[in-house]
Amino acid sequence: MRKEILKEPISTEKIPAIIRQSPSVEAMQEQLREYHDHDIAQSFEHLSRAERNLLYTGLDAQSLADIISYMDNPADYIGEIVIDKLADVINEMDADDAADLWEDIDESVQVKLFPMLKPETRRNIRLINSYDEDEIGSLITTNYICIRRSLTIRQAMHELVKQAGEKDNISTLYVVDDRKCFCGAIDLKDLIIARENVALDSIISTAYPYLTDHDKISDSIEAIKDYAEDSLPVLNKDKRIIGIITAQDVVEAVDDEMSEDYAKLAGLSAEEDLSESTKESIKKRLPWLIILLFLGMVVSSVVGAFEGVVAILPVVICFQSLILDMAGNVGTQSLAVTIRVLMDENLSGADKLRLVVKEMKVGFCNGSLLGVMTFLVLGIYIALFKGYAMGTALLISGCVGVSLLVAIIISSLVGTLVPLLFHKINIDPAVASGPLITTVNDLVAVVTYYGLAWLLLIEIFQII
Amino acid sequence: MRKEILKEPISTEKIPAIIRQSPSVEAMQEQLREYHDHDIAQSFEHLSRAERNLLYTGLDAQSLADIISYMDNPADYIGEIVIDKLADVINEMDADDAADLWEDIDESVQVKLFPMLKPETRRNIRLINSYDEDEIGSLITTNYICIRRSLTIRQAMHELVKQAGEKDNISTLYVVDDRKCFCGAIDLKDLIIARENVALDSIISTAYPYLTDHDKISDSIEAIKDYAEDSLPVLNKDKRIIGIITAQDVVEAVDDEMSEDYAKLAGLSAEEDLSESTKESIKKRLPWLIILLFLGMVVSSVVGAFEGVVAILPVVICFQSLILDMAGNVGTQSLAVTIRVLMDENLSGADKLRLVVKEMKVGFCNGSLLGVMTFLVLGIYIALFKGYAMGTALLISGCVGVSLLVAIIISSLVGTLVPLLFHKINIDPAVASGPLITTVNDLVAVVTYYGLAWLLLIEIFQII
Structure with missing residues (x-):
C-alpha cells in the first residue's frame, strides 16, 4: 500500500475504516503500519472519541509521538490521553515538538505530568521554553549525534551506531572539542566512505555554519x-551546542515568516485558516479596520x-478615486518590495539610499507614463462626454x-521610507x-490633486 | 576558523584577502578550505576578473561546482570559465543545479559544451528541462541512493557504501522492486542499527509518500x-523513480511560492530584489498599473x-474616500485569507460555502460595528464643523x-468569490x-454610496 501525496481523501476514509473494522488490536496495528504517520494524524478528526481511544491504547508511545508531531492542532486531542501514556509519548518526542506540545497542556495537568517525565525531557522543555518564540533557541531539537574530536574513524562509526538507536537526525555528525565547544561537523557520507586509517580531522568540516541561541528567527532565516x-547547530554564548535546527524546521519557519508578512500586507494582524471561528477572525481583522x-x-x-473647489467645479470629483487608488497601488x-529587500539582505546606508533613489526613479518613470496616458485619454473623455x-x-x-505624477512619486517615496524607518527603530516593517x-x-x-485643481483651474486659468 | 551565520561582511573581506595575499595556489586552496562554499560564492562580486581566474584554475571541478551552486547569479561568472573546466564543473553538479545553470549558458556555448558532458549529465539536463518550471519534475536531483528490494541487510550496506562515493543525499535509501518500480524507502538510521540477520523488508517503510513528475509545484507544496x-521520491507514470526532491528544494519552493503570492497581493507581476535595474522594475510594475x-x-x-448629487450636496464627497478605502481594505x-486557504487545503464544495458564509458573517459584524462608529462620530463632526x-x-x-456596512459586506463577498472563481477555472487565484x-x-x-445619498438625502428627506 504505497501512498501518493495529495490523495488525502483516500486515506482519511481508509484509516477510520481500518480502526472500525479490524478484528483485533494487533490486526489494527498491523494494518496501520501501511500508512504514513501524517495521514493517521489527519484522520483523527474523522474518528469518534471511542475510536481514538483505541489508538491511544493500541499504539505504542513512539508511534503516538510521531503521529502527534504531525497534527495541526494536537491540543484538541492530548487531553484525551491518560496521563502516564502522555508522559511516555512526550518522552519519545523531539525536544522542539515536546516543548510545543507542553504549551498546549492545561496547567493543572502540567503540574502532575512534569515529575513523570524523564530528566532529559524535563531539561529540554525547560530549555526551549526559556527562549522567546522569535528566538532561534525556541526551534531547536536535541535529536542529533554529537562526537568528540579526539576519536578515530572507527570509534566515530561505533559512536554513531550507538547513538543512532536514540537519534533520528544522523546525516550530519556534530563534533565538539575537549571543552565541549563546537568545532565542526562531519557529513555522514564522508564518514561512511572514509578509510579507517585516515584521521577524523581530515573529514571534519570546520567551516560549518552555526547559529546563536538568542538570534532573532526573522533576522536569520535568509x-x-x-x-x-x-541541519545547523545552535550554540549558546559559551560556544556549546544546545541543539540543532533541521531543514524541516527551516521550511516551517520560512513558511511562518512569509505567511505573517503576507497577512500583514493585507492588513490582517495574523494569519487565518479555515478552521478559525468567526469571532477569532473578527478579532484579527477589526483592530486594523478601526x-x-x-x-x-x-x-x-x-x-x-x-x-x-468641488462646488465650483464638480467635474474634479470624478477623478479623485482614480488618483487616490493609483497612489495607493504604487505605494x-x-x-512590498522594500519589506522583502529588508528581509533578504543586510543593507548598508548606501544600499538604502540606492533603494530610495531607485524607487523614486521607478515612480517617476511609471508616473510620467501613466500621467501622459491619463492626460490624453481623460482629455478626450471630458471633451466628448462631459461637454x-x-x-x-x-x-x-x-x-x-500632473497630480497623478506627483502623487505616484510621493507614494513611492512614502512606501519606501516608512518601512525603512520602522526597521531602523526596530519595529517590524511589515506592520506598515x-x-x-x-x-x-x-x-x-x-x-496634491485638489490643491493643484484649485490653483491651476480656478485661480490661474479661471475655467469657471 | 569557524563561521557564524550572518557575520557575512567578515568573510567577504577575508576571502578576497586570502586570494590576493596567498604566496602560492596551494596555500590559497589550503586557506580557502576553512571557509564555507556559500561564503566563497558570496565573495565573487568583490573579486576582480583576474582574481576570479585564480579560483577557476586553482580549485578543482567539485569545489567550483559546490561554490557555483550557492551563487545567486551564476550567469554573471560562468562565461569566464574555460569551456573544458566548465564541462567538468557541470558534470560534478547536482542534476537540478546543472539544469538551472544550463539555462544561463549562451546558446553558442551550449552547442559546443553539450558533447563534452558525461552521458549521464546530458541525460539529466535533458530530462529536467523537459518539465515546465511549475512542475515537480523541474526540481528533481538524481543525487540519491537507490537499492533493490531483494538485497540482504549486509548487501544493502555494501551498496550504500559503494554509491555514497558519488551521492550526497544518503539519509534515505529508496527501494525499487524487480521491475524497477518504487516500493518504499529505508531510513539510513534503521539500516545502520539493523542486525544482519533481519530481513531488509522489515525496515522498508512502504507507506513512504511520493510525488508525480507532472504535478504542479504550487498544488503540492503544502x-x-x-x-x-x-527528501521525497518523484515518480513518472510508470512508477519509476526519476529523481528526488530534498528538504532544501522544498525550502526554496516554499519561499518562491510565498514570495510570488506576496508580490501579487501587492500588484507586482513578480518578486523583485535590490539588484534589479530600474528598467526591470518598471517592466514588472507597469502592466498592473496600466x-x-x-x-x-x-x-x-x-x-x-x-x-x-455632489452639485446639490457637496458635503457627500468628503466621505467618498472613506467608504472606498474601507471597502478596499476589507476586500x-x-x-488574502481566501488565497491562503485555497493554497493550504483541498476544499470541498461544502468547505467553500462555509468559507463564503463565514466571510460574509465577519463582514456583517465588522461592517455593523464600523458603521455605527461612523454614524456617531461623523454625525457629531458634521454638526460641529460643517454647520x-x-x-x-x-x-x-x-x-x-449604512453605505459603509453595505460596501463592507459586498467587498467581503467579492474578495472571497473572485479568488474562488479564479481557482475553479484554473487561474492562479493570486492574480486577483x-x-x-x-x-x-x-x-x-x-x-452604493452615491445611490443611497441620492435616494435618502435628496429624494426622501430632501435635506437641501
Whole structure:
C-alpha cells in the first residue's frame, strides 16, 4: 500500500475504516503500519472519541509521538490521553515538538505530568521554553549525534551506531572539542566512505555554519536558507551546542515568516485558516479596520477642506478615486518590495539610499507614463462626454495627469521610507501594511490633486 | 576558523584577502578550505576578473561546482570559465543545479559544451528541462541512493557504501522492486542499527509518500511540507523513480511560492530584489498599473454619473474616500485569507460555502460595528464643523454608515468569490491581487454610496 501525496481523501476514509473494522488490536496495528504517520494524524478528526481511544491504547508511545508531531492542532486531542501514556509519548518526542506540545497542556495537568517525565525531557522543555518564540533557541531539537574530536574513524562509526538507536537526525555528525565547544561537523557520507586509517580531522568540516541561541528567527532565516545545509547547530554564548535546527524546521519557519508578512500586507494582524471561528477572525481583522477608519476620517476632513473647489467645479470629483487608488497601488508596490529587500539582505546606508533613489526613479518613470496616458485619454473623455471645450478638457485632464505624477512619486517615496524607518527603530516593517500606506498616500494625493485643481483651474486659468 | 551565520561582511573581506595575499595556489586552496562554499560564492562580486581566474584554475571541478551552486547569479561568472573546466564543473553538479545553470549558458556555448558532458549529465539536463518550471519534475536531483528490494541487510550496506562515493543525499535509501518500480524507502538510521540477520523488508517503510513528475509545484507544496521528510521520491507514470526532491528544494519552493503570492497581493507581476535595474522594475510594475489606471477610469466615469448629487450636496464627497478605502481594505483581507486557504487545503464544495458564509458573517459584524462608529462620530463632526443641524448631520452620517456596512459586506463577498472563481477555472487565484479587488470594490462602493445619498438625502428627506 504505497501512498501518493495529495490523495488525502483516500486515506482519511481508509484509516477510520481500518480502526472500525479490524478484528483485533494487533490486526489494527498491523494494518496501520501501511500508512504514513501524517495521514493517521489527519484522520483523527474523522474518528469518534471511542475510536481514538483505541489508538491511544493500541499504539505504542513512539508511534503516538510521531503521529502527534504531525497534527495541526494536537491540543484538541492530548487531553484525551491518560496521563502516564502522555508522559511516555512526550518522552519519545523531539525536544522542539515536546516543548510545543507542553504549551498546549492545561496547567493543572502540567503540574502532575512534569515529575513523570524523564530528566532529559524535563531539561529540554525547560530549555526551549526559556527562549522567546522569535528566538532561534525556541526551534531547536536535541535529536542529533554529537562526537568528540579526539576519536578515530572507527570509534566515530561505533559512536554513531550507538547513538543512532536514540537519534533520528544522523546525516550530519556534530563534533565538539575537549571543552565541549563546537568545532565542526562531519557529513555522514564522508564518514561512511572514509578509510579507517585516515584521521577524523581530515573529514571534519570546520567551516560549518552555526547559529546563536538568542538570534532573532526573522533576522536569520535568509542566511539559514542560503547555507542550504540539512541541519545547523545552535550554540549558546559559551560556544556549546544546545541543539540543532533541521531543514524541516527551516521550511516551517520560512513558511511562518512569509505567511505573517503576507497577512500583514493585507492588513490582517495574523494569519487565518479555515478552521478559525468567526469571532477569532473578527478579532484579527477589526483592530486594523478601526485604525484605518479613523485615518480615513482624517482624509475625509482634508477632502472637506476642498469642498469649495468641488462646488465650483464638480467635474474634479470624478477623478479623485482614480488618483487616490493609483497612489495607493504604487505605494503598496514600493512597500512590498522594500519589506522583502529588508528581509533578504543586510543593507548598508548606501544600499538604502540606492533603494530610495531607485524607487523614486521607478515612480517617476511609471508616473510620467501613466500621467501622459491619463492626460490624453481623460482629455478626450471630458471633451466628448462631459461637454467641455477641448482646451478646457485638456486643462482639466492635464491637472489630473500632473497630480497623478506627483502623487505616484510621493507614494513611492512614502512606501519606501516608512518601512525603512520602522526597521531602523526596530519595529517590524511589515506592520506598515498595505492599507496603512494607502491611507497615508490618500492624504498626500488629496492635497496634491485638489490643491493643484484649485490653483491651476480656478485661480490661474479661471475655467469657471 | 569557524563561521557564524550572518557575520557575512567578515568573510567577504577575508576571502578576497586570502586570494590576493596567498604566496602560492596551494596555500590559497589550503586557506580557502576553512571557509564555507556559500561564503566563497558570496565573495565573487568583490573579486576582480583576474582574481576570479585564480579560483577557476586553482580549485578543482567539485569545489567550483559546490561554490557555483550557492551563487545567486551564476550567469554573471560562468562565461569566464574555460569551456573544458566548465564541462567538468557541470558534470560534478547536482542534476537540478546543472539544469538551472544550463539555462544561463549562451546558446553558442551550449552547442559546443553539450558533447563534452558525461552521458549521464546530458541525460539529466535533458530530462529536467523537459518539465515546465511549475512542475515537480523541474526540481528533481538524481543525487540519491537507490537499492533493490531483494538485497540482504549486509548487501544493502555494501551498496550504500559503494554509491555514497558519488551521492550526497544518503539519509534515505529508496527501494525499487524487480521491475524497477518504487516500493518504499529505508531510513539510513534503521539500516545502520539493523542486525544482519533481519530481513531488509522489515525496515522498508512502504507507506513512504511520493510525488508525480507532472504535478504542479504550487498544488503540492503544502502536502510536501506536511509530510516533513528529508527528501521525497518523484515518480513518472510508470512508477519509476526519476529523481528526488530534498528538504532544501522544498525550502526554496516554499519561499518562491510565498514570495510570488506576496508580490501579487501587492500588484507586482513578480518578486523583485535590490539588484534589479530600474528598467526591470518598471517592466514588472507597469502592466498592473496600466490595467488599474483604466479600471480607475471606469470608476471615475461612474462617479461622474453622480455629479448631480455632489452639485446639490457637496458635503457627500468628503466621505467618498472613506467608504472606498474601507471597502478596499476589507476586500483585500478577505482575498488574502481566501488565497491562503485555497493554497493550504483541498476544499470541498461544502468547505467553500462555509468559507463564503463565514466571510460574509465577519463582514456583517465588522461592517455593523464600523458603521455605527461612523454614524456617531461623523454625525457629531458634521454638526460641529460643517454647520448642519444635528438631525440633518445624523441623516448624512447615517447614510455614510449604512453605505459603509453595505460596501463592507459586498467587498467581503467579492474578495472571497473572485479568488474562488479564479481557482475553479484554473487561474492562479493570486492574480486577483489586492489592487484589483480594491478597484472592483470601489465600483460597488461608489454606486452604493452615491445611490443611497441620492435616494435618502435628496429624494426622501430632501435635506437641501
